[in-house]
Amino acid sequence: xxxxxxxGFLGLTAGLxxxxxxxxxxxxxxxxxxxxRDGGRLRAAFAGGGAKEVLDPHLxxxxxxxxxxxxxxxxxxxxxxxxxxxxxxxxxxxxxxxxTRWRITLRQxxxxxxxxxxxxxxxxxxxxILDPNRAFRAKSSLAVIDLANSRAVDxxxxxxxxxxxxxxxxxxxAAFGAYVVPxxxxxFTSPVGSGPFRFVSFEPGKSVLLKRHGEYWEGAPHxxxxxxxxxxxxSARTNALLGGQVEYAHDLTxxxxxxxxAGGRMAIHRAPNSAVxxxxxxxxxxxxxxxxxxxxxxxxxxxxxLVESVLAGxxxxxxxxFGKGYQHYADDIPQRTRDLDRAKFLIRRAGAEGLxxxxxxxxxxxxxxxxxxxxxxxxxxxxxxxxxxxxxxxxYWSDTLKNGSLSSFRxxxxxxxxxxxxxxxxxxxTNVTKWARPEFDALYDRAVSTVDAGRRDEVYREMQRxxxxxxxxxxxxxxxxxxxxxxxxxxxxxxxxxxxxxxxxDKVWLG
Amino acid sequence: MSLRRYAARRLALGLVxxxxxxxxxxxxxxxxxxxxxxxxxxxxxxxxxxxxIRVAMGLxxxxxxxFGDWVAGLARGDFGVSLISGRPVVEFLxxxxxxxxxxxALALVLLIxxxxxLGVLAALREGGPLDRAVTTVTVGLHSIPEFALAVVxxxxxxxQLRWLPPTAVGADLxxxxxxxxxxxxxxxxxxxxxxSRLVRAGMIDALASDHVRHARRLGxxxxxxxxxxxxxxALAPAVQQVARTxxxxxxxxxxxxxxxxxxxxxxxxxxxxxxxxxxxVQGLAVVFAVTTVVxxxxxxxxxxxxxxxxVAIA
Numbered sequence: 001x002x003x004x005x006x007x008g009f010l011g012l013t014a015g016l017x018x019x020x021x022x023x024x025x026x027x028x029x030x031x032x033x034x035x036x037r038d039g040g041r042l043r044a045a046f047a048g049g050g051a052k053e054v055l056d057p058h059l060x061x062x063x064x065x066x067x068x069x070x071x072x073x074x075x076x077x078x079x080x081x082x083x084x085x086x087x088x089x090x091x092x093x094x095x096x097x098x099x100t101r102w103r104i105t106l107r108q109x110x111x112x113x114x115x116x117x118x119x120x121x122x123x124x125x126x127x128x129i130l131d132p133n134r135a136f137r138a139k140s141s142l143a144v145i146d147l148a149n150s151r152a153v154d155x156x157x158x159x160x161x162x163x164x165x166x167x168x169x170x171x172x173x174a175a176f177g178a179y180v181v182p183x184x185x186x187x188f189t190s191p192v193g194s195g196p197f198r199f200v201s202f203e204p205g206k207s208v209l210l211k212r213h214g215e216y217w218e219g220a221p222h223x224x225x226x227x228x229x230x231x232x233x234x235s236a237r238t239n240a241l242l243g244g245q246v247e248y249a250h251d252l253t254x255x256x257x258x259x260x261x262a263g264g265r266m267a268i269h270r271a272p273n274s275a276v277x278x279x280x281x282x283x284x285x286x287x288x289x290x291x292x293x294x295x296x297x298x299x300x301x302x303x304x305x306l307v308e309s310v311l312a313g314x315x316x317x318x319x320x321x322f323g324k325g326y327q328h329y330a331d332d333i334p335q336r337t338r339d340l341d342r343a344k345f346l347i348r349r350a351g352a353e354g355l356x357x358x359x360x361x362x363x364x365x366x367x368x369x370x371x372x373x374x375x376x377x378x379x380x381x382x383x384x385x386x387x388x389x390x391x392x393x394x395x396y397w398s399d400t401l402k403n404g405s406l407s408s409f410r411x412x413x414x415x416x417x418x419x420x421x422x423x424x425x426x427x428x429x430t431n432v433t434k435w436a437r438p439e440f441d442a443l444y445d446r447a448v449s450t451v452d453a454g455r456r457d458e459v460y461r462e463m464q465r466x467x468x469x470x471x472x473x474x475x476x477x478x479x480x481x482x483x484x485x486x487x488x489x490x491x492x493x494x495x496x497x498x499x500x501x502x503x504x505x506d507k508v509w510l511g
Numbered sequence: 512m513s514l515r516r517y518a519a520r521r522l523a524l525g526l527v528x529x530x531x532x533x534x535x536x537x538x539x540x541x542x543x544x545x546x547x548x549x550x551x552x553x554x555x556x557x558x559x560x561x562x563x564i565r566v567a568m569g570l571x572x573x574x575x576x577x578f579g580d581w582v583a584g585l586a587r588g589d590f591g592v593s594l595i596s597g598r599p600v601v602e603f604l605x606x607x608x609x610x611x612x613x614x615x616a617l618a619l620v621l622l623i624x625x626x627x628x629l630g631v632l633a634a635l636r637e638g639g640p641l642d643r644a645v646t647t648v649t650v651g652l653h654s655i656p657e658f659a660l661a662v663v664x665x666x667x668x669x670x671q672l673r674w675l676p677p678t679a680v681g682a683d684l685x686x687x688x689x690x691x692x693x694x695x696x697x698x699x700x701x702x703x704x705x706x707s708r709l710v711r712a713g714m715i716d717a718l719a720s721d722h723v724r725h726a727r728r729l730g731x732x733x734x735x736x737x738x739x740x741x742x743x744x745a746l747a748p749a750v751q752q753v754a755r756t757x758x759x760x761x762x763x764x765x766x767x768x769x770x771x772x773x774x775x776x777x778x779x780x781x782x783x784x785x786x787x788x789x790x791x792v793q794g795l796a797v798v799f800a801v802t803t804v805v806x807x808x809x810x811x812x813x814x815x816x817x818x819x820x821x822v823a824i825a
Contacts, residue, residue, distance in 0.1 A: 061551070134563070135564045137555060137560075205778065206681070229681040231680050231772040233772070236678050236772045239669060242670045392544045394786075395544045430556060
């Protein structure tokens with residue numbers, strides 16, 4: 001629709017993020033840099049879930065489901081390159097003075113069957129997610145909505161009533177899985193959405209074929225057809241791409257990227273600050289209920305070495321805070337570096353010399369076991385001993401929430417506010433570090449009810465200062481998200497995974 | 512013992528075996544850490560949410576009750592529905608059976624004549640250069656794991672030389688037979704070695720046996736002696752090895768399916784176990800158990816025909 005504007009925007013953001021975040025050159029495919037071209041079928045290989053795969057966007061859990069949902073459906077908002085909420089189906093949002101009533105104006109958009117997207121569809125979709133008898137992923141995010149008192153003002157205006165003042169409400173509209181479906185939809189065998197692609201066919205565990213939705217509100221996609229195929233092994237995705245069987249391979253390892261960057265048969269696209277890699281210490285039990293020991297671990301981590309060896313250089317060092325490069329990130333806090341002497345002193349002061357701590361890890365996410373092993377090595381000679389215990393990968397996240405005192409942790413991108421709400425409040429459902437402080441909860445409440453953006457930012461920074469000083473997350477690095485593509489594929493963005501521009505195929509073309 | 516009585520006894524035994532396998536599978540999956548709700552919750556393991564998923568899936572019911580319902584359904588030919596996606600288990604089996612059957616059947620079609628031919632040729636040239644060459648290659652090839660062989664073949668013929676597609680991603684197996692070449696080579700390589708070795712050994716023994724010498728004394732032609740008199744005796748052990756290979760082809764192609772991205776029963780099994788999707792795992796266990804029992808039954812009946820004495824004694 002506006003190829004020039006779009007290309008300019010993408011080029012600008014890509015350039016900025018590379019310059020600002022990586023500081024080193026990321027190659028862009030030369031042949032694809034030519035002007036966008038319409039037509040063709042792009043085949044994209046993702047890891048899948050076999051039996052788990054569904055086309056119900058509210059049940060989406062896997063990356064492939066998120067990518068497919070994005071192609072078929074729209075959310076009211078989605079996350080921009082700095083992981084702040086950007087309007088999508090919602091043209092604009094206006095809170096009232098109390099921040100408890102939000103008026104949302106919908107864009108003029110149509111579903112694939114030609115029906116307009118109405119306020120009623122939005123309310124019905126949210127009611128489905130909030131159904132007390134079901135367990136959709138976005139439910140906890142949407143729980144702030146008082147649905148009984150929300151209403152459709154007219155066809156294209158929704159008024160949401162909230163349970164409490166909440167200035168970050170747009171983050172809720174951008175929540176993972178909060179897609180808008182036509183009112184009353186329960187059958188997703190032939191799904192209808194308002195997204196840039198319409199449904200053609202689905203074979204669970206094998207492929208989903210979609211085609212261009214010509215009337216998409218943001219302009220029709222360049223591609224005629226988009227096919228998602230499933231290849232669980234990373235090597236299979238790489239081979240399929242090298243063999244010309246697919247044009248896009250999602251989630252490659254840094255080793256693959258290094259090996260094929262120069263070959264010319266594959267273009268490597270890195271999205272910085274996509275996944276945080278961390279160790280989580282539990283504050284409610286020994287030994288890490290002792291602040292000195294937490295600080296000692298912070299000082300024992302050799303972050304550049306971890307990034308170099310575990311992420312094969314495809315990442316940036318972390319500063320024990322979530323959301324590097326995101327909106328509200330406290331970039332003014334000095335970077336922690338390794339200090340063995342001070343760590344030794346703190347361990348002695350805590351009376352923990354000779355202590356052995358178990359570090360729970362698993363292959364549930366890439367790099368976790370390797371990071372645990374490297375870290376155990378870095379801790380040697382400090383007085384502490386870390387023993388790496390590899391657990392079951394299918395139940396790892398649930399196990400680590402309850403058991404142990406030190407564990408591997410990894411998270412994808414989300415707004416800092418969401419990270420805090422889900423993991424760091426006394427009542428949070430997935431509080432791995434058991435960080436529970438009334439004064440911190442109060443700061444959060446203050447942040448989400450402060451209208452003034454500058455003052456709100458200051459509260460976020462204060463929260464991050466206390467987390468940096470005393471928290472339980474040792475966030476040592478941020479992994480790049482790596483996708484490989486055929487050299488003739490253009491328009492692939494380098495925004496962090498889980499944000500709007502990640503795995504976004506309506507902006508991609510085959511050159 | 513008559514062939515019919517023998518078959519009936521084996522079938523009854525087979526039914527008991529299938530039930531036992533299914534029960535053991537149920538108990539083993541129960542013993543795995545976490546259940547379907549935990550696996551589904553993934554990296555968002557909010558305990559409240561896991562509890563809700565558990566209730567929605569009926570996992571809060573006692574395991575014995577769930578198992579009883581499932582076995583009762585099985586008696587009616589109802590395999591139940593997947594815990595996670597709600598799709599009938601029969602659909603999973605149907606979807607996965609196609610690719611796996613294509614692979615297994617083609618592998619057998621290639622494997623049997625090839626290994627018999629190789630074994631017989633080696634036996635007839637016992638001690639000669641051909642025999643020694645075949646022995647060297649088969650022993651060497653047999654020691655390479657499927658995974659390693661697959662990786663090497665893909666790197667060489669798929670990626671480097673680009674002669675063959677490196678995976679079967681998004682392909683229709685029978686519509687694009689080229690995608691089947693590498694997987695079949697990997698599947699056939701090891702059993703080809705073991706079966707041709709067995710045929711060779713059996714053939715050498717048979718050629719030296721009394722009844723073959725007797726047949727020769729009677730003046731029967733060399734070809735007829737070799738293929739009508741010696742070969743059937745030589746095949747008896749090989750047939751049982753083929754039966755075991757068939758089990759392996761159906762259940763153990765997991766590696767080949769994963770490396771070449773062929774969405775067959777192996778892939779479904781791995782996904783279902785990872786997701787703790789019990790009805791699907793049990794449905795697959797039934798299919799694998801029944802196949803194993805039937806294939807071994809057929810093999811035993813064949814051996815019974817080829818060499819009646821060996822079975823009668825057993």
